[in-house]
Amino acid sequence: xxxxxxxxxxxxxxxxxxxxxxxxxxxxxxxxxxxxxxxxxxxxxxxxxxxxxxxxxxxxxxxxxxxxxxxxxxxxxxxxxxxxxxxxxxxxxxxxxxxxxxxxxxxxxxxxxxxxxxxxxxxxxxxxxxxxxxxxxxxxxxxxxxxxxxxxxxxxxxxxxxxxxxxxxxxxxxxxxxxxxxxxxxxxxxxxxxxxxxxxxxxxxxxxxxxxxxxxxxxxxxxxxxxxxxxxxxxxxxxxxxxxxxxxxxxxxxxxxxxxxxxxxxxxxxxxxxxxxxxxxxxxxxxxxxxxxxxxxxxxxxxxxxxxxxxxxxxxxxxxxxxxxxxxxxxxxxxxxxxxxxxxxxxxx
Amino acid sequence: xxxxxxxxxxxxxxxxxxxxxxxxxxxxxxxxxxxxxxxxxxxxxxxxxxxxxxxxxxxxxxxxxxxxxxxxxxxxxxxxxxxxxxxxxxxxxxxxxxxxxxxxxxxxxxxxxxxxxxxxxxxxxxxxxxxxxxxxxxxxxxxxxxxxxxxxxxxxxxxxxxxxxxxxxxxxxxxxxxxxxxxxxxxxxxxxxxxxxxxxxxxxxxxxxxxxxxxxxxxxxxxxxxxxxxxxxxxxxxxxxxxxxxxxxxxxxxxxxxxxxxxxxxxxxxxxxxxxxxxxxxxxxxxxxxxxxxxxxxxxxxxxxxxxxxxxxxxxxxxxxxxxxxxxxxxxxxxxxxxxxxxxxxxxx
Numbered sequence: 001x002x003x004x005x006x007x008x009x010x011x012x013x014x015x016x017x018x019x020x021x022x023x024x025x026x027x028x029x030x031x032x033x034x035x036x037x038x039x040x041x042x043x044x045x046x047x048x049x050x051x052x053x054x055x056x057x058x059x060x061x062x063x064x065x066x067x068x069x070x071x072x073x074x075x076x077x078x079x080x081x082x083x084x085x086x087x088x089x090x091x092x093x094x095x096x097x098x099x100x101x102x103x104x105x106x107x108x109x110x111x112x113x114x115x116x117x118x119x120x121x122x123x124x125x126x127x128x129x130x131x132x133x134x135x136x137x138x139x140x141x142x143x144x145x146x147x148x149x150x151x152x153x154x155x156x157x158x159x160x161x162x163x164x165x166x167x168x169x170x171x172x173x174x175x176x177x178x179x180x181x182x183x184x185x186x187x188x189x190x191x192x193x194x195x196x197x198x199x200x201x202x203x204x205x206x207x208x209x210x211x212x213x214x215x216x217x218x219x220x221x222x223x224x225x226x227x228x229x230x231x232x233x234x235x236x237x238x239x240x241x242x243x244x245x246x247x248x249x250x251x252x253x254x255x256x257x258x259x260x261x262x263x264x265x266x267x268x269x270x271x272x273x274x275x276x277x278x279x280x281x282x283x284x285x286x287x288x289x290x291x292x293x294x295x296x297x298x299x300x301x302x303x304x305x306x307x308x309x310x311x312x313x314x315x316x317x318x319x320x321x322x323x324x325x326x327x328x329x330x331x332x333x334x335x336x337x338x339x340x341x342x343x344x345x346x347x348x349x
Numbered sequence: 350x351x352x353x354x355x356x357x358x359x360x361x362x363x364x365x366x367x368x369x370x371x372x373x374x375x376x377x378x379x380x381x382x383x384x385x386x387x388x389x390x391x392x393x394x395x396x397x398x399x400x401x402x403x404x405x406x407x408x409x410x411x412x413x414x415x416x417x418x419x420x421x422x423x424x425x426x427x428x429x430x431x432x433x434x435x436x437x438x439x440x441x442x443x444x445x446x447x448x449x450x451x452x453x454x455x456x457x458x459x460x461x462x463x464x465x466x467x468x469x470x471x472x473x474x475x476x477x478x479x480x481x482x483x484x485x486x487x488x489x490x491x492x493x494x495x496x497x498x499x500x501x502x503x504x505x506x507x508x509x510x511x512x513x514x515x516x517x518x519x520x521x522x523x524x525x526x527x528x529x530x531x532x533x534x535x536x537x538x539x540x541x542x543x544x545x546x547x548x549x550x551x552x553x554x555x556x557x558x559x560x561x562x563x564x565x566x567x568x569x570x571x572x573x574x575x576x577x578x579x580x581x582x583x584x585x586x587x588x589x590x591x592x593x594x595x596x597x598x599x600x601x602x603x604x605x606x607x608x609x610x611x612x613x614x615x616x617x618x619x620x621x622x623x624x625x626x627x628x629x630x631x632x633x634x635x636x637x638x639x640x641x642x643x644x645x646x647x648x649x650x651x652x653x654x655x656x657x658x659x660x661x662x663x664x665x666x667x668x669x670x671x672x673x674x675x676x677x678x679x680x681x682x683x684x685x686x687x688x689x690x691x692x693x694x695x696x697x698x
Contacts, residue, residue: 001454002452002454003452003453003454004452004453004454005449005452005453006447006449006451006452006453006456007449008453009453011479011480014453014456014479015477015479017453018456018457018460018479021460021464022460022464022467022474024473024474024475025471025473026439026440026471026472026473028439029440029473029475031475032473032474032475032476033474033475033476033477037476038440038442038475038476040439040440040475040493042391042392042396043391043392043393044392047391047396047493049440049442049475049476049491049493050442050476051442051444051476051477051478051489051491052444052478053444053445053446053478053480053487053489054480055446055480055481055482055483055487056483057482057483058480058481058482058483059480090375090377090389091375091378091387091389091398093387093398093399093400093491095400095401095402095489096402097402097404097487098355100354100355100356102355103351103352103353103354103355104352104353104354104355104357104358104363104366105351105352105353107355107363107367108367111367111370111371115370115371118371122374122375123375124373124374124375124378124381125371125373125381125382126373126378126380126381126382126387126389126398127381127382127386127387127398127399127400128364128382128400129400129401129402129489130360130363130364130367131360131402131403131404131407131408132404132407133404133406133407133485133487134404134405134406134407134484134485135483135484135485136482136483136484138402138404138446138482138487138489140400140402140444140478140487140489142398142400142442142491144389144396144398144493
């Protein structure tokens with residue numbers, strides 16, 4: 001029998017491949033696979049559904065991620081998918097698979113984080129499943145949300161000349177992960193040594209306890225802005241911009257100098273000899289919102305400290321990064337390392 | 350630090366323990382944890398949500414369960430939870446965690462079963478997640494459904510003198526499992542021996558490719574019957590009856606002689622020296638519907654070959670099994686083995 005390794009397709013390749021064989025037939029199904037959440041017409045509003053599965057050793061490492069934080073983060077990541085449709089999360093179900101390595105106290109700690117996040121985001125935990133597994137911990141959460149039919153934002157709605165905007169700042173979650181991985185390696189090679197995490201609160205919190213930007217969704221409504229397209233940044237800015245461009249059928253110009261990066265990320269990146277822009281482009285798990293708005297909305301946005309215009313959409317062109325020196329480079333989801341290595345000294349600015 | 354083994358609480362104990370700390374706050378949340386599905390008020394109708402997680406080595410054994418059947422069964426089990434609310438499933442999301450042991454072809458086979466079930470039950474696959482895991486296969490499905498506000502059936506609605514009714518027949522899925530486990534053991538001790546499964550189509554199909562009783566839900570509506578309470582039989586008749594009794598605050602009388610058991614199950618049980626009634630009471634995964642109806646509905650039901658009245662509810666009494674000899678025995682979720690062993694010869698009838 002034929003055997004094709006899944007790694008050959010990659011995560012997006014596999015999902016695309018499987019999705020091709022899936023037909024939707026219900027008249028109520030507005031959008032199936034392919035956006036941050038599925039969209040179902042329930043009358044006055046749209047219902048949104050999204051789901052995420054996290055597996056131990058792949059998505060989280062319990063050596064440094066406390067179970068409580070893991071529970072919080074799992075909920076936040078799901079709520080973020082509803083935010084990415086410009087919607088409001090309302091309910092979640094939580095399924096966990098646990099081996100006998102985990103005690104009742106461990107499950108309680110995980111649920112403390114889940115309940116804390118549910119309270120913070122005002123979502124009800126209405127169901128779930130708690131089952132045994134032969135090894136490790138698996139957390140699978142499904143979130144339900146809602147959005148007004150005149151408020152929904154798909155990945156596919158961006159158009160020529162519209163502004164590309166991001167909430168918050170980028171790259172911090174990735175820097176937090178680098179720090180935790182480094183201290184884990186030190187600990188493993190020299191047991192007994194205490195991890196050196198002092199002064200890195202911001203990047204650690206961004207990695208271990210990220211927040212979904214429900215506040216940003218609310219602010220956009222208050223500002224009278226309806227995003228023309230939207231996605232959340234879970235896999236890195238470059239990858240998410242490419243999703244918006246692909247699904248909207250446009251290109252874009254992303255200005256490196258505009259990408260919002262916290263000063264502590266710049267400092268930490270310097271310690272790790274990493275380019276901060278690379279952290280923002282390729283590092284994931286920031287859970288900020290990336291969206292486009294009509295040019296006419298610029299005046300409403302410009303005063304807000306929560307949003308940064310980082311570029312604009314360009315019809316009939318490729319997605320490009322405009323570097324600080326003004327040179328243009330095709331935006332790709334991966335392979336930035338070589339580009340940044342070639343910049344040499346420049347990246348230390 | 351304290352360590353309490355989860356096995357000490359058991360599955361239901363753990364869920365109950367965790368549920369105690371979960372508060373629901375949304376006015377739209379009609380029912381959270383504690384029934385076959387959560388119930389959310391979306392205006393004209395109720396939205397239903399349920400989720401199930403299946404882990405390799407615990408819920409399925411790929412030695413004898415083909416991946417295609419596993420995919421089908423996972424969807425059927427979820428759809429069954431919506432049936433158990435007297436509702437209609439409309440959409441599912443499917444998350445799978447897979448180790449590198451699984452090839453693309455294996456995932457495709459799993460999805461063939463998922464898609465076949467989605468087509469059979471007329472549900473749209475609208476989302477999911479496909480992630481790596483360090484070991485084994487995990488399948489987590491969430492189902493969405495709907496039900497008219499005047500049609501919904503909770504576990505808690507049963508009342509004194511109402512009839513206890515079951516769809517189809519019971520115990521076959523359990524007998525199928527016994528057969529598969531026996532042939533697996535033979536195969537493992539004598540490699541190369543072909544499994545002897547001939548003549549056991551019915552019990553094998555009931556175990557490997559069970560169906561959700563969407564037809565039974567439709568029939569009840571056609572018969573003009575609204576069940577007063579309902580649950581699906583995933584854990585064995587005794588356990589499910591106890592759920593209905595507990596949540597409805599009643600007892601019941603279950604008549605052993607009325608329990609519908611297929612003749613092939615009786616024959617197979619005899620081969621295994623098992624009591625067929627025990628298979629029905631304690632064997633799970635039949636996915637039939639157990640429900641109560643008003644006494645006045647008896648005339649509408651009695652002509653149907655799809656439903657069997659197996660007892661009635663009794664207020665202020667315990668849940669009891671009335672054996673063939675007329676003796677009454679307290680119904681318990683487990684521990685029937687001793688009871689049936691003591692019956693000796695009788696059970697061979």
